[in-house]
Amino acid sequence: AQSVTQLGSHVSVSEGALVLLRCNYSSSVPPYLFWYVQYPNQGLQLLLKYTSAATLVKGINGFEAEFKKSETSFHLTKPSAHMSDAAEYFCAVSDPNTGGFKTIFGAGTRLFVKA
C-alpha cells in the first residue's frame, strides 16, 4: 500500500526567504511522485513530477524537488518566495505498475508568504 505524509499543514515564510515543504512517502515499488499546487478558487495544477529519471526535478515557477530513496522523501523547495506563491500544495504518489489509476494525495500544506 502507498501513503503520503506532508509535514506541517501550514508553513509561513517571508517574501524572499527559502520555501521548504516536506513530503514523505511509503511505497512497495519505485513510485511516481508529484507536487500539485492549488490557488484559491481553482483546481489543482501540476508543479512537477518524478518518474524515475533524474532525482532532482525542476518544475514551474522556480520550484524543484529532490527524490531521496534512502529517506523516502520528496521535499519541495524554492530559493526565494514570492507573494504569488501563497497557495496550498499537495504531494502525491502513484504506483506505475497499476497504470497509475490510484494516485494517493497528501493532506496538503498551505503556504503563507509575508511581505
Added chain:
Amino acid sequence: DADVTQTPRNRITKTGKRIMLECSQTKGHDRMYWYRQDPGLGLRLIYYSFDVKDINKGEISDGYSVSRQAQAKFSLSLESAIPNQTALYFCATSDLTSGSTDEQFFGPGTRLTVL
C-alpha cells in the same frame, strides 16, 4: 478555454435532495475521476472510469453514484444528500498513452453545501 469544466461551481441544497455534478473535458483523455476535498484530509477518490464502459469505486463511494455518458462527460450524483457530504468536489482526467505518467488534470471544482 478550460480543458476540464465543472458545473455548477457552487451549490447549496437541503438534506435528502438528489444532486448531480457534471464534468466535461476537451482533452480527449480516457480516464476520468471524481474526488472530494475536505480540510486536512487532502483529496479522496470517490469513483474513477477508464472508459465509457468501465466504472470503478474509489475510497469513499458510499452515498454517491456516477455516470459516464461519453468519453468527455462524467457525472457524479448524490442520491440523497446529507450534511457530511458538504465538501469541494473535483473532477480530473488523465491519459495513459505510452510514456504517460498519469499526471492528472483538474477542473475548477464544485463547492457543495448540504444544509
